[in-house]
Amino acid sequence: MNRPAGHPRRWQILAILCLSLVLIGLDTLILNLALPSIQKDLDASSSQLQWTVDSYALAFGGLLLMAGGLSDRFGRKKLLAIGLAAFAVTSLGAAFASSPELLITFRATMGISAALMMPATLAIIKDVFPPEEQGKAIGIWSGAAAVGVPLGPVVSGLLLEHFWWGSMFLINVPLAAIALIGGFKLIPESKADGHPGLDLVGALLSVAGLVAIVYGLVEAPHNGWGDIVTLGSLLAGVALMVGFVLWEKRTEHPMLDIGLFLNARYGGGALAIACTSFGLYSGLYLLTQYLQSVLELDPLGAGLRMLAIGTMMIGAPLSAKLVERTGLRNTVVIGLALCAVGLGVLAGLQIDDEAQALWGLAVFGLGMGIALPAAVDAILAVSAARQAGAGSAVADVGMQVGGALGIAVSGSIIATLYRDDLPKAAQVPGEAGDAVRESLAGASAVAQEIGGAAGERVLSAAQESFVHGFTGTLTVAVAVAAVGAIASAFILPRGQTVEEDGAPAADVPAEPEADARTGS
Numbered sequence: 001m002n003r004p005a006g007h008p009r010r011w012q013i014l015a016i017l018c019l020s021l022v023l024i025g026l027d028t029l030i031l032n033l034a035l036p037s038i039q040k041d042l043d044a045s046s047s048q049l050q051w052t053v054d055s056y057a058l059a060f061g062g063l064l065l066m067a068g069g070l071s072d073r074f075g076r077k078k079l080l081a082i083g084l085a086a087f088a089v090t091s092l093g094a095a096f097a098s099s100p101e102l103l104i105t106f107r108a109t110m111g112i113s114a115a116l117m118m119p120a121t122l123a124i125i126k127d128v129f130p131p132e133e134q135g136k137a138i139g140i141w142s143g144a145a146a147v148g149v150p151l152g153p154v155v156s157g158l159l160l161e162h163f164w165w166g167s168m169f170l171i172n173v174p175l176a177a178i179a180l181i182g183g184f185k186l187i188p189e190s191k192a193d194g195h196p197g198l199d200l201v202g203a204l205l206s207v208a209g210l211v212a213i214v215y216g217l218v219e220a221p222h223n224g225w226g227d228i229v230t231l232g233s234l235l236a237g238v239a240l241m242v243g244f245v246l247w248e249k250r251t252e253h254p255m256l257d258i259g260l261f262l263n264a265r266y267g268g269g270a271l272a273i274a275c276t277s278f279g280l281y282s283g284l285y286l287l288t289q290y291l292q293s294v295l296e297l298d299p300l301g302a303g304l305r306m307l308a309i310g311t312m313m314i315g316a317p318l319s320a321k322l323v324e325r326t327g328l329r330n331t332v333v334i335g336l337a338l339c340a341v342g343l344g345v346l347a348g349l350q351i352d353d354e355a356q357a358l359w360g361l362a363v364f365g366l367g368m369g370i371a372l373p374a375a376v377d378a379i380l381a382v383s384a385a386r387q388a389g390a391g392s393a394v395a396d397v398g399m400q401v402g403g404a405l406g407i408a409v410s411g412s413i414i415a416t417l418y419r420d421d422l423p424k425a426a427q428v429p430g431e432a433g434d435a436v437r438e439s440l441a442g443a444s445a446v447a448q449e450i451g452g453a454a455g456e457r458v459l460s461a462a463q464e465s466f467v468h469g470f471t472g473t474l475t476v477a478v479a480v481a482a483v484g485a486i487a488s489a490f491i492l493p494r495g496q497t498v499e500e501d502g503a504p505a506a507d508v509p510a511e512p513e514a515d516a517r518t519g520s
Contacts, residue, residue, distance in 0.1 A: 009186055010128040014137055016182040017121040018144035020084065023175045024114045025148020027056070027091075030156045031107075034165040034299070036292060036441045041165065044100040046439045050411045053285065055104045057403050058214050059111030060118070064397045066203035068119035076120040076127070077189045081180060083116030088176040095166035122395065126380055127190040135320045135377050142316045142373040153288065157303030202248055209240030210401060217408035265328070268491035269378035270398040272332045275484025276371050277402030279339050282410035282477040283346055283364065284309075286470055287357065293440045294463050295354060305354070308361035315369020323374050327494035335371025336485035339364050340478050347474035351467055378492070410473050415439070417469030423461050440466040 031038075035049050044052070071079040090113055094106035122141065129137045159167045216233030223230050248254040261267035284306070291302035315335070322331040342364025349356055376395045419437050435442035436458060443462030447455040 010133075010137075013124065013128055013186050014140060016179055016186055017124060018140065019175065019179045019182070020080065020117055020121055021141065021144040022148040022151070023084075023087070023172060023179065024118060025144075026152045026155065026175075027110065027114070027148075027169075027172060030152035030168050031056075034156055034160060034168060035288070036444075037160060037165045037299075038100075038103070039439075039441055040445070042098075042100045042103065046415060046442075048100040048104065049439075050407065051104050052100070052107055054214055054407055055108040056111040056114075057281070057407065058210060059108040060114050063112055063115040063203070063207060064119060065206060065394070066199075067115045068123070068394075069199065070116070071120045071123055075189045076123045077183065077187045079116050080120040080124070080183055080187070083113050083118075083120070084176045084180045084183070086113035087117065088173045088180075091169040091172035091176075095169035097166070122376070122380060124187060124190065128188065134380065135323070135373075138377045138380065139316050139320050139373045142312075142319070142369065142376065153303035153306040154300075155303070157298070157300030160299040199248075199251060199254055202244060202251065202254060205240055205244035205247060209237045209244055211237070212240060213237030214405065214408045217405070217412050264491055264493050265378040265381060266394070268332075268488055269375040270394055271491065272336060272371055272375040272484055272488050273379075273395055273398035274402035275336060275480050275487075276339055276368050276375075277399045278406040278409075279343050279364065279477045279481045280368060280406070281403035282406035283343055283361075283474060285407050285410055286414060286473060287346065287361070289440060289466070290349065290357065290470060293444050294351060294466060305358060306361070308358040309365035309368075311362045311365035312369035312372075315366045316373055319370050319373040320377075322370060323377075328374055328378055329489060329492040329494050331374045332371050332488045332492055333485050335367045335369075335374070336481050336488060338367025338370065340367075340481035340485060342367060343474055343478045343481055347471050347478060349467065349470060351463060406477065409476065413476060414466070414469040414473040417472050418462075418465050421465040421468050423465070436462060 031053060035052075038044055038052065039049055067079065067083075087110060090106050090109040094103060094110060097103035097106055122138075125137050125141060126134060155171060156168050159165075159171070212233050214237075216230050216237060245258055248258045261270065288302060288306070291297050291305060292299065295302075297305070319331060319335070322334065326334075342360050342362070345356060345360035345363060349360075379395045418440065422437060435446050440462055444459060447459035447462075449455070450458060
């Protein structure tokens with residue numbers, strides 16, 4: 001339960017939790033700049049490249065709800081420690097993977113490890129910080145998560161300049177060790193008293209449903225959108241998720257209380273997080289390819305330019321102040337609107353628009369920094385202390401599932417648009433032609449092999465097709481962010497006040513009026 005005065009070493013504890021978050025955020029996007037190197041060294045297909053990214057996000061998002069319940073049941077400190085140790089071990093495996101299949105497997109196990117860590121961090125914040133300091137702590141938590149996002153491409157670029165792509169996973173080991181030792185010494189154990197038990201059926205249904213949906217989206221460009229495998233995967237995924245909702249309604253001990261989503265703060269907060277994350281992962285997944293294969297920057301140069309999204313660290317501390325002055329609803333709407341504007345700027349990129357790319361990233365980062373802390377705090381405010389792990393897991397699920405869908409949808413759409421838009425100038429016979437049609441990275445490799453004017457024609461045509469597809473794909477992300485802003489304006493309440501047990505409270509004056517008879 002929360003300590004009214006807060007834990008005496010709560011700010012040191014927050015530093016350890018933030019290091020864990022930086023570790024998770026760092027690994028979310030650190031792989032993107034290495035995709036061309038991985039494709040070359042492991043002979044990976046475009047679909048396999050997508051799965052190296054999606055497998056981490058999908059395992060992460062699919063298991064977060066169960067991990068949140070585990071932390072409430074067995075202890076948040078314990079789950080955080082297990083996750084950190086497993087993350088270090090599986091990072092070693094990914095670093096020395098010798099095939100795309102093996103890399104995908106280790107990336108998935110890294111996602112499982114991260115899922116054990118993430119809900120515990122927010123739940124521990126709710127446990128060690130008094131209510132009046134939780135908003136500030138969550139703002140710092142969001143800023144730490146933001147630091148890992150731009151740092152990932154920078155670290156990736158630095159390492160790729162001097163080492164092989166597997167070196168980027170080795171950096172996780174010392175960071176995890178520091179967080180593990182610090183957490184062991186500083187973090188107090190906390191768990192829910194009288195926890196009813198684990199909902200394994202619900203966990204299996206949610207994981208299976210998400211995997212089926214994302215699998216259908218990732219494979220659609222290769223199988224065709226009307227193919228029986230694509231449609232079957234998508235329909236099966238939707239059916240499993242419907243089954244998950246029905247099961248959670250009828251079981252005595254649900255993994256997730258579906259009724260909580262009827263609460264405006266809870267449901268609206270989760271929707272806002274998912275829409276923001278969709279735009280983040282969709283935009284960055286495509287932009288890393290644009291910087292390397294269209295602007296032809298080296299990995300370090302591309303990574304340094306990704307630092308423009310670091311404006312999230314400016315938006316995060318502004319979020320709490322905006323909630324105080326304008327209310328929860330307006331803060332989230334402003335943040336999502338800025339995200340839509342930033343994505344719109346990116347959608348207008350042409351062949352050589354580096355400055356525009358930086359401005360788009362900066363505007364999006366500012367909007368994300370404003371929207372995320374307010375939405376996360378809204379969910380935690382509704383979650384009772386005994387369900388802190390499960391409540392924080394919902395915020396994390398919105399982030400990771402939105403991201404996994406963002407990558408899957410953007411990857412599928414741009415692969416389809418790119419292939420359909422390729423002109424005759426880019427048509428090359430044989431296996432080289434297949435590589436050109438597979439991806440822009442493949443076209444770059446073929447152009448280098450051909451060389452001369454013919455190679456330039458192939459590369460130029462492929463770049464133009466990619467940019468056209470880039471615009472169409474990011475238009476979808478703009479629409480998702482805009483819909484999120486409009487929905488938040490109708491769903492979220494203006495205020496943020498809740499009762500101590502997590503139930504919504506009516507608006508109350510800041511200072512209670514004195515009783516005329518008792519003077520109290």
